[in-house]
Amino acid sequence: MRAVVTVIGKDAVGILAKVSTACAEYNANVIEVTQSVIEDIFAMIMLVDISQLSIDFADMADALTAKGENEWGLKVLVMHEDIFNCMHHI
Amino acid sequence: MINQYDILETIRMIQDECLDIRTITMGISLLDCIDPDIDKACKKVYDKITLKAKDLVKTGEQIEKELGIPIINKRISVTPIAMISAACGCSPVPFAKAMDEAAKAVGVNLIGGYTALVQKGFSDGDLELINSIPEALATTERVCSSVNIGSTKAGINLDACKVMGRIVRECAEKTVDNDCFGAAKLVVFCNSVEDNPFMAGAYHGVGEPDCMINVGVSGPGVVRAALKKYPDADITKISDVIKTISYKITRIGQLVGQRASERLGVPFGIVDLSLAPTPAVGDSVAHILEEMGLERCGTHGTTACLALLNDAVKKGGVMACSRIGGLSGAFIPVSEDAGMIDAAEAGTLCLDKLEAMTAVCSVGLDMICVPGDTTAETIAAIIADEAAIGMVNTKTTAVRVIPAIGKKVGESLDWGGLFGKGPVMPLHTESSAKFINRGGQIPAPLHSLKN
Numbered sequence: 001m002r003a004v005v006t007v008i009g010k011d012a013v014g015i016l017a018k019v020s021t022a023c024a025e026y027n028a029n030v031i032e033v034t035q036s037v038i039e040d041i042f043a044m045i046m047l048v049d050i051s052q053l054s055i056d057f058a059d060m061a062d063a064l065t066a067k068g069e070n071e072w073g074l075k076v077l078v079m080h081e082d083i084f085n086c087m088h089h090i
Numbered sequence: 091m092i093n094q095y096d097i098l099e100t101i102r103m104i105q106d107e108c109l110d111i112r113t114i115t116m117g118i119s120l121l122d123c124i125d126p127d128i129d130k131a132c133k134k135v136y137d138k139i140t141l142k143a144k145d146l147v148k149t150g151e152q153i154e155k156e157l158g159i160p161i162i163n164k165r166i167s168v169t170p171i172a173m174i175s176a177a178c179g180c181s182p183v184p185f186a187k188a189m190d191e192a193a194k195a196v197g198v199n200l201i202g203g204y205t206a207l208v209q210k211g212f213s214d215g216d217l218e219l220i221n222s223i224p225e226a227l228a229t230t231e232r233v234c235s236s237v238n239i240g241s242t243k244a245g246i247n248l249d250a251c252k253v254m255g256r257i258v259r260e261c262a263e264k265t266v267d268n269d270c271f272g273a274a275k276l277v278v279f280c281n282s283v284e285d286n287p288f289m290a291g292a293y294h295g296v297g298e299p300d301c302m303i304n305v306g307v308s309g310p311g312v313v314r315a316a317l318k319k320y321p322d323a324d325i326t327k328i329s330d331v332i333k334t335i336s337y338k339i340t341r342i343g344q345l346v347g348q349r350a351s352e353r354l355g356v357p358f359g360i361v362d363l364s365l366a367p368t369p370a371v372g373d374s375v376a377h378i379l380e381e382m383g384l385e386r387c388g389t390h391g392t393t394a395c396l397a398l399l400n401d402a403v404k405k406g407g408v409m410a411c412s413r414i415g416g417l418s419g420a421f422i423p424v425s426e427d428a429g430m431i432d433a434a435e436a437g438t439l440c441l442d443k444l445e446a447m448t449a450v451c452s453v454g455l456d457m458i459c460v461p462g463d464t465t466a467e468t469i470a471a472i473i474a475d476e477a478a479i480g481m482v483n484t485k486t487t488a489v490r491v492i493p494a495i496g497k498k499v500g501e502s503l504d505w506g507g508l509f510g511k512g513p514v515m516p517l518h519t520e521s522s523a524k525f526i527n528r529g530g531q532i533p534a535p536l537h538s539l540k541n
Binding site for chain 1: 096097098105152344409
């Protein structure tokens with residue numbers, strides 16, 4: 001089971017580190033990362049393995065989104081990969 | 091890895107274009123709750139609903155978080171109460187109260203099924219239920235009611251049209267302090283369907299299993315955004331674009347339905363392929379029609395654009411899920427659609443045009459405010475007209491009009507939230523009373539010699 005973590009916000013030092021540390025706290029294994037900075041806007045898509053999570057997936061999604069909003073000043077979305085697979089693959 | 095472009099497209103649809111799952115509706119059979127003692131029957135109804143649906147809202151919220159897509163409503167539909175209450179031989183209002191309490195206990199915002207099916211005539215239980223609808227809707231918060239008064243196979247019960255004209259008015263009169271909201275929770279159908287997940291017309295048909303999950307998808311904003319990218323394409327291309335986007339929207343409905351079904355241990359019924367608007371900016375069916383090239387919804391060409399939209403949505407959605415059902419098509423509720431409200435206020439969209447539009451789209455005359463002095467016979471005649479369109483075209487049609495008691499054209503009713511606000515629309519003032527008072531049954535139509 002995998003999930004897609006998307007992070008959007010103003011570029012700053014250590015965003016990737018913060019998000020991946022948070023993922024590690026819940027035992028989510030980062031598999032792949034794509035990131036770019038366009039005119040000061042940081043955008044990252046991260047694929048993480050969630051099969052060995054230490055907490056419920058919905059709770060992790062909530063926690064990362066809340067951290068993004070309250071601590072990091074970033075928009076963080078955590079979505080199960082199934083939604084993308086079902087929508088874009090027959 | 092999943093294509094980056096695909097990920098961003100999905101996120102944009104949800105974040106910017108109001109894509110959502112409109113409803114997960116659990117259908118629950120109450121046939122095993124029948125009891126001649128109304129108190130016992132009501133207790134059985136309450137117990138069964140609260141048992142079956144105890145995890146519905148929690149499961150819905152969990153799926154919402156995992157997939158990152160809003161699931162706006164979690165709802166319940168039950169067996170038409172007229173069938174359950176008939177054994178009691180008294181007013182079925184206590185059933186409405188039991189449903190309302192059960193809905194509150196499990197946390198769903200609406201519960202449908204205070205329903206009677208009278209397309210070919212009334213039983214005593216049907217009449218008792220119909221006559222109790224105004225009180226039931228005025229004294230409960232979350233109960234929705236529907237009455238089926240016609241079908242392609244049975245014809246139209248004109249006596250029932252007459253009764254419902256009066257009942258619609260009484261529902262509005264009894265809730266005049268609440269902007270006549272009672273009438274917004276009552277739908278009069280022709281060819282009603284047994285697995286519709288959308289309120290206010292949802293009920294759980296007798297041919298359905300004991301309990302099942304049906305899903306209603308939405309997404310007018312996504313369709314409009316997709317069309318915006320093709321300002322100069324010909325109409326065939328427009329149809330193809332709608333099909334593609336409708337496929338994508340519906341896939342999510344299928345996924346959500348499957349997950350809900352697995353987790354609740356309840357069979358998955360159908361996905362209702364509907365474009366259901368909300369009053370929110372960017373979530374309007376009227377704006378899709380305007381994107382196709384109409385200056386304002388309601389002008390000449392509206393029916394043709396809507397026919398194409400409705401058909402393309404179905405074609406795209408059919409392949410995306412295993413079973414389709416419910417009402418499946420584009421909804422045109424006036425008060426729930428920002429573009430329709432504007433068009434009605436501007437006078438471009440009138441009742442006659444809406445009636446024509448219902449011949450090619452999902453349901454019918456929906457969430458339309460009519461002047462407070464509209465007679466019961468006129469409402470009955472509106473119901474008969476709409477039922478005739480459904481009967482002849484073998485499709486579901488419905489009437490949900492709200493008489494704005496004490497108000498006239500130019501004023502409006504405002505409920506806020508998903509129900510929105512509706513300008514009072516003008517009607518013809520000439521009487522239809524003699525026709526309605528004839529009573530009887532309009533015979534079922536012939537299905538050959540089609541011209």
